[in-house]
Amino acid sequence: xxxxxxxxxxxxxxxxQIKIARTKSQISSAKIDVPVGLxxxxxxxxxxVNTKTTIENNFICKNCGDHFRVRAIDRIKITSDSGTFxxxxxxxxxxxxxxxxxxxxxVAENKEKTGLDEAYIYGYCEINGISSVIGVMDSYFLMxxxxxxxxxxxxxxxxxxxxxxxxxxxxxxxxxxRMQEGIFSLMQMAKTSQAVLRHSEMGLLYISVxxxxxxxxxxxxxxxxxxxxxxxxxxxxxxxxxxxxxxxxNQLLPEGFQRAEFLLEKGFIDAVIHRNEMKTTLGxxxxxxxRFQ
Amino acid sequence: xxxxxxxxxxxxxxxxxxxxxxxxxxxxxxxxxxxxxxxxMTNLTxxxxxxxxxxxxxxxxxEYIAYLCDSFMEFHGDRNFSDDKSIIxxxxxxxxxxxxxxxxxxxxxxxxxxxxNFAMPHPEGYRKALRLMKQAEKFRxxxxxxxxxxxxxxxxxxxERGQGEAIARNLLEMSSFTVPIxxxxxxxxxxxxxxxxxxxxxxxxxxxxxxxxxxPEGYATILWKDASLASxxxxxxxxxxxxxxxxxxxxxxxxxxxxxxxxxxxxxxxxTKLAIVNELQxxxxxTGIELxxxxxxxYRNYGFFQRFNYDNLKGVK
Numbered sequence: 179x180x181x182x183x184x185x186x187x188x189x190x191x192x193x194x195q196i197k198i199a200r201t202k203s204q205i206s207s208a209k210i211d212v213p214v215g216l217x218x219x220x221x222x223x224x225x226x227v228n229t230k231t232t233i234e235n236n237f238i239c240k241n242c243g244d245h246f247r248v249r250a251i252d253r254i255k256i257t258s259d260s261g262t263f264x265x266x267x268x269x270x271x272x273x274x275x276x277x278x279x280x281x282x283x284x285v286a287e288n289k290e291k292t293g294l295d296e297a298y299i300y301g302y303c304e305i306n307g308i309s310s311v312i313g314v315m316d317s318y319f320l321m322x323x324x325x326x327x328x329x330x331x332x333x334x335x336x337x338x339x340x341x342x343x344x345x346x347x348x349x350x351x352x353x354x355x356r357m358q359e360g361i362f363s364l365m366q367m368a369k370t371s372q373a374v375l376r377h378s379e380m381g382l383l384y385i386s387v388x389x390x391x392x393x394x395x396x397x398x399x400x401x402x403x404x405x406x407x408x409x410x411x412x413x414x415x416x417x418x419x420x421x422x423x424x425x426x427x428n429q430l431l432p433e434g435f436q437r438a439e440f441l442l443e444k445g446f447i448d449a450v451i452h453r454n455e456m457k458t459t460l461g462x463x464x465x466x467x468x469r470f471q
Numbered sequence: 472x473x474x475x476x477x478x479x480x481x482x483x484x485x486x487x488x489x490x491x492x493x494x495x496x497x498x499x500x501x502x503x504x505x506x507x508x509x510x511x512m513t514n515l516t517x518x519x520x521x522x523x524x525x526x527x528x529x530x531x532x533x534e535y536i537a538y539l540c541d542s543f544m545e546f547h548g549d550r551n552f553s554d555d556k557s558i559i560x561x562x563x564x565x566x567x568x569x570x571x572x573x574x575x576x577x578x579x580x581x582x583x584x585x586x587x588n589f590a591m592p593h594p595e596g597y598r599k600a601l602r603l604m605k606q607a608e609k610f611r612x613x614x615x616x617x618x619x620x621x622x623x624x625x626x627x628x629x630x631e632r633g634q635g636e637a638i639a640r641n642l643l644e645m646s647s648f649t650v651p652i653x654x655x656x657x658x659x660x661x662x663x664x665x666x667x668x669x670x671x672x673x674x675x676x677x678x679x680x681x682x683x684x685x686x687p688e689g690y691a692t693i694l695w696k697d698a699s700l701a702s703x704x705x706x707x708x709x710x711x712x713x714x715x716x717x718x719x720x721x722x723x724x725x726x727x728x729x730x731x732x733x734x735x736x737x738x739x740x741x742x743t744k745l746a747i748v749n750e751l752q753x754x755x756x757x758t759g760i761e762l763x764x765x766x767x768x769x770y771r772n773y774g775f776f777q778r779f780n781y782d783n784l785k786g787v788k
Contacts, residue, residue, distance in 0.1 A: 269779035275718075276709055326774035333771065355662075355684055357693055360708050361720050364684045365773035367663060368670050371642035372767050395684075397635030398623075398663040403643055417635035417663075418625030426625050436630055446633045 220244060236453045245410050245453050247390060249292065250299050250316035253349055257457055258303035258312060265301040267334050270327045272296060274358070281358040288319045296327045297352070300335035305347070306461025308468070311339040313348040317391065321353035324396055328356070329366025332400060336373035336384075345383035345464055350401040353419075354394015367399040374403045383467040385460065388415050388438070388447065406463060407447045409438035410456075415447075474519035475526075477511040478730065512730045515679070518702035520711045521687060523679040524658045528733040530740070532559065532574035532617045535657060538740035539565050539615075539747065540572070546603060552632060555596030557588045557620070560603040562612070566748045571607035573600045573668055574617035577658065590659075591624035594637035597667050601641055604648065611759075613651040613751060616668040621686060623664030638667040645670035646767055649759030653750050655725070655743065656680040656712075672766050673750045674720070676712040677739070678727040682720070683710040720773070723750070 217226040223242035232239065236256050237246040248256070254263050272295075274281045289295065297320060300313035313335040315322040324332075332348070339346040355363035377384060386404025388397075390413035397417050409415060416436035424431060434440050438450045451459050484504045488497055515523070523529065536543050540563030547554040560573040575592065578584030600616075607614045623634055645652065645668075654671035660682035676682060684690075687704040691697055695704075709715065712724045725746045728735035754762065 271777040271779060273776050275775035276707060278707065326776040330774050330776060357684060357690060359775070360684050361682065361710075361715060361718065362773065362775050364662065364666055365720065365770065367639075367666055368642050368646070368770040369773055371639060372646035372670075372770050375643050375646050376767070395663055398638040398667075399642060400639070402633075402636040402639040416630050417623065417638070418630065422625045423627065423630065427627060431627070435627070444631050444633070446636055 221246075238453055243411075245390065245412065247317055247351065249318055250294065250314040250349075253314045254299075254301075254303065254312060256453075257347075257349075257460065258305055259307065262304040263301055263312070264303070265299060266338055267300055267331050268295070270295055270331060272325065272327045275326070275362050276358070276360045278358045284320065284358075292316055292319045294319055296331065297322045297324070298328045298331045300331060300338070302338075302342070302344075305457060305464055308461060308464040309342075309344055310464055311335055311342070311344050311346040313346065315349060315351045315396075317351035317353075320356065322351045322396075323353050323356035324363060324366050324370075324399075325356035325359040326362050326366065329363070329369050332366075332370045333373040336370075336377040339382060340377050340380055343380070343382065345385070345467060346377065347385045347387065347460055347464075348400070348404075349387045349389055350392045350396055351389045352392055352394070352396040352401075354396055363395065367395050370400040371403060374400050378403075378405070383464070385463060387451075387456070387460075389413050391415070393417065393419055402446075408449055408451050408456075408459070409441065409447045410453055411438055411450055413438045415441050474512070474515060474522050474731075480511075481508055481730070508729055516702075517705040517708075517711050517714075518687075520679045521681055521701075521705045523731040524681045526731060526733055529658055530732055530736050531577045531579060532619055532657065533576055534736065535617055535740060535743060536563065536572055536574060538737075539563065539744050541565075543572070547599070549595040549598035549602055551598060552595045555588075555593050555599060556586055557590050557592045557624075558596035558600055560600055565615070565744070565751070568613065568751055570613045570615050570751075571603055572615050572617070573603060575620040575665075575668065577619055588624060590620045591622060592620065592664060593624055593626075593629045594632040594634050597623075597637040597641050600668060601637075601644055604645065608648045608650055611650055613653070613754070614648070614671075615747060616652070616654045616671065618654060618656045618660045618665045618668055618682075619658035620661050620664045621659050622661035623667070638663045641667040642670055646770065647763065648766075649763045651751065651754035651757075651762055652766065653747060653754075655747070656682050656721075657743075661686060670766065670770065672754055672762055672769075673722050675723045675725055675746055675750070676715065676721050677725050677732060677743070678712055679731050680712060681705075681710040682712075682715055683708055 218229050220227050220239040222244040225241045227239055227241055237248050272285050294316055298315050303312045384404050385406045386401055388401060388409040392401055392415045414436055420431055441447050442450050488500050491497055543561055543563035545559055545561035559576045563572055575590045576587050577590040578587040604614055652671040654669045654674045656676040658680055662685050687701040688698045690708055691700040691704040715721045716724055725742050728738045732739040
């Protein structure tokens, strides 16, 4: 019983944090890649860029066009029609099934840092006026790794879409399965895949948008199973991480390997879409898939 | 002293017997060895079981198939790219039931292992498996998969041909089949590469097999930045059959002879066959749709978390 009370208190305090963080993010978003300040250095072209301009420019470097990583809440802001997003699936509490040292602290730390419950949020929204379910992974929360809660929430988002008979758009950004939860994380791959199956069998649309980085267990489950698979320019997408491959084959990887354009050429994604055109494209795709009857 | 050192000692004692002539001494020594085995090879640590799962003399998939099936015919190729030799698939008869068998095949020698790519499949391997499983669905044959892989191969070609997509597709399609699927982890069950053949109605494990999200070495490297802590990692990762049965991830453990499957292969095969025949019999009572629904429900429920129920503040689900 004490645990329950404690969990509730944690929940209450974390809810407060969400509020604070979200108002903060509305003022100055993407504080990690583009920390607060007038001018920041772009990690790719090393040129100073104006923070405010970057935010206005959908977190794209004005100078070199590099797509910065975007926090989940900002992604929803730049993708959905303003004021239409309603978050669903609150109240999940991450546990420590294998009693790993320091895991709980790490989760708490990341909760504080990002203002999120877990590395995935979903809800109802409208994109260019068309109702849809949107799910977004946040790569700032433990590298967006998929543990029990993320797997459950992804599954729930498909089930919510099935219940409402809506299409679903998922933005993936993940390092893969969450190692700290061991075999439970692995099972989330099967769990999310069967959710895609059930959603698909109802004749509903699933658009998977792969953003930087999408690797490991997420690539090998729901991220690769979209009816339509899009990607952002220069996003790293693959099953094994580049370092693992380099160690295995003992040679350096070619330039652009595992990038979105590479996957486009190899035939694994439908299109590479610039972030500024993402919303229009999604709106168009949703419009294409409206029922004839 | 880990399990391999103990095993070496047993072998040493056994070889000594052969040098002796006297019957009485032999039987006495035999008894001694037996006692030592009993003492040294029970209560294995997780790391011992990892070593056993990777043991060079551990029976490989083809040996199991040879014992399980009265007549087995292998089929090759994914019809798109090539034939991946790290996965073998075909049709055989197990105790009078025609089944499709898909298995990850390790090699017995270095040369064979190079051909088999140490049982680390490429995407075409998974696509071959899917092709054969779809045929099994068409002709209503039960599917049996034997899992034994360190993981899917991380290489240039594998990435170019969509390793992630191939695994994901298998997970999705295996959820949809209406024939019974039985998966057995016979050695190493490493990460998504193992799960891609492991979405089943019944998941069984040999006693000394392991099933994990990645190798203990990889885990130690990622979380503790030190690969030499692998034995500790094996302990905390819960990789053994007993741990996983307790966590509810697997349904049944298949017993191995004392010291590991390689000490008495026939016994191992016999136990495995018995388990398969039993499970096939059990799954016969369900219709196709029931099998499918039960499988989906089983995987739907995996996860370890709490949810705060706002509608009813009294309870946590």
